[in-house]
Amino acid sequence: MSAARPLSPGAVVGILGGGQLGRMLAMAAARLGLKAHIYSPDPQSCALEVVRRHTLADYGDEAALDGFAREVDVITYEFENVPADAAMFLASRRPVMPDPSVLATTQDRLIEKDFIAGLGVATAPFVRVDSPAELSRAIETIGRPAVLKTRRFGYDGKGQVTIRDGTALEAAWRAIGGRPAILESFVDFEREISVVAARERGGRVECFDVTENEHRDHILKVSRVPALVSPAIADAAQAIAETIARAFDYVGVLAVEMFVPRAGETAVMVNEVAPRVHNSGHWTLDGASVSQFEQHIRAIAGWPLAKPVRRGRIEMINLIGEEVEEYARWLAEPHAKVHLYGKAHVRPGRKMGHVTCVSLDPAGHI
Numbered sequence: 001m002s003a004a005r006p007l008s009p010g011a012v013v014g015i016l017g018g019g020q021l022g023r024m025l026a027m028a029a030a031r032l033g034l035k036a037h038i039y040s041p042d043p044q045s046c047a048l049e050v051v052r053r054h055t056l057a058d059y060g061d062e063a064a065l066d067g068f069a070r071e072v073d074v075i076t077y078e079f080e081n082v083p084a085d086a087a088m089f090l091a092s093r094r095p096v097m098p099d100p101s102v103l104a105t106t107q108d109r110l111i112e113k114d115f116i117a118g119l120g121v122a123t124a125p126f127v128r129v130d131s132p133a134e135l136s137r138a139i140e141t142i143g144r145p146a147v148l149k150t151r152r153f154g155y156d157g158k159g160q161v162t163i164r165d166g167t168a169l170e171a172a173w174r175a176i177g178g179r180p181a182i183l184e185s186f187v188d189f190e191r192e193i194s195v196v197a198a199r200e201r202g203g204r205v206e207c208f209d210v211t212e213n214e215h216r217d218h219i220l221k222v223s224r225v226p227a228l229v230s231p232a233i234a235d236a237a238q239a240i241a242e243t244i245a246r247a248f249d250y251v252g253v254l255a256v257e258m259f260v261p262r263a264g265e266t267a268v269m270v271n272e273v274a275p276r277v278h279n280s281g282h283w284t285l286d287g288a289s290v291s292q293f294e295q296h297i298r299a300i301a302g303w304p305l306a307k308p309v310r311r312g313r314i315e316m317i318n319l320i321g322e323e324v325e326e327y328a329r330w331l332a333e334p335h336a337k338v339h340l341y342g343k344a345h346v347r348p349g350r351k352m353g354h355v356t357c358v359s360l361d362p363a364g365h366i
């Protein structure tokens with residue numbers, strides 16, 4: 001089902017996944033007069049707290065998927081590891097945006113990187129690795145340091161290991177669970193950036209300003225906007241995001257994570273693509289005229305995108321694990337806007353909330 005008509009207010013948006021991204025999408029839908037229906041296997045999903053409609057079932061449960069499809073007008077995801085079969089099953093019943101074929105590409109780092117390279121966009125050099133013997137051969141080609149990453153189900157640095165001068169290859173292979181993988185050259189980057197872009201059903205693309213991302217323990221800790229890059233790099237980064245969105249015939253919001261190599265080296269390199277709203281776009285809730293969540297809802301509803309206008313210099317800080325317990329301190333900060341996701345349990349490395357600080361003085365520093 002692809003020839004979908006634009007939704008009217010009151011229509012129901014089905015969201016696969018019940019985490020904080022689903023929660024913020026549901027709130028954006030509500031503000032536009034749309035209803036949200038969350039599908040999640042986990043009764044403790046924090047998105048369930050902000051919706052009246054939900055389906056609690058596994059992604060393999062066809063009866064539940066069918067019932068969900070009947071209750072909604074359009075289907076989207078907040079979580080890219082929704083099984084491709086479930087997305088295809090739903091697509092035979094209701095419009096699914098972005099198209100499930102996008103999931104098939106972005107769920108697998110090898111397919112994703114081949115796709116990006118096929119668009120003429122730079123990535124770190126990479127090689128497929130399916131066995132310890134292939135890892136030995138791959139390290140000859142790629143050199144050290146290198147990063148070994150599982151093809152599927154990696155996030156927040158899980159399923160990857162850096163291979164340095166002394167690292168034993170057998171140990172690295174075991175560390176990622178001996179699963180199908182890619183070996184990538186380690187990029188000596190100057191900074192990491194991302195572009196969050198939205199594409200309308202009609203094909204128009206709007207990019208948010210380029211964001212600079214600082215990771216700690218492989219988890220995003222701080223995003224800053226604007227990124228401290230030259231206008232040429234910012235333009236190139238946005239052009240890459242637009243190229244990827246068009247190549248996917250994408251509808252909705254996607255994020256492209258990139259490395260800016262140290263001066264004198266080659267162009268911006270794509271690290272990975274997230275076919276959904278993204279943590280590095282959370283600043284748009286408080287720092288732009290339209291948020292990434294609203295842009296996504298507008299796009300999948302068949303409504304026009306807004307042209308995003310940034311409100312100042314912005315810093316978004318993730319509250320990870322026990323850091324959420326400092327919420328009272330953040331509430332007392334005059335510039336800080338506090339977002340807590342209402343998750344039932346604090347766990348190390350878990351994203352529990354975020355804080356946005358907007359400095360309205362364009363020349364000022366936070």
Ligand SMILES: Nc1ncnc2c1ncn2[C@@H]1O[C@H](COP(=O)(O)OP(=O)(O)O)[C@@H](O)[C@H]1O
Pocket residue numbers: 124147154155156157158184185186187188192215218257271272
């Ligand atoms: N080839 C690489 N060179 C240097 N750093 C890397 C490389 N690949 C990943 N990293 C670091 O690890 C982080 C997480 O890796 P990424 O591939 O984005 O996986 P995840 O799915 O866990 O986000 C990146 O944001 C970056 O900081």
Ligand SMILES: [Mg+2]
Pocket residue numbers: 156257272
């Ligand atoms: Mg990443």
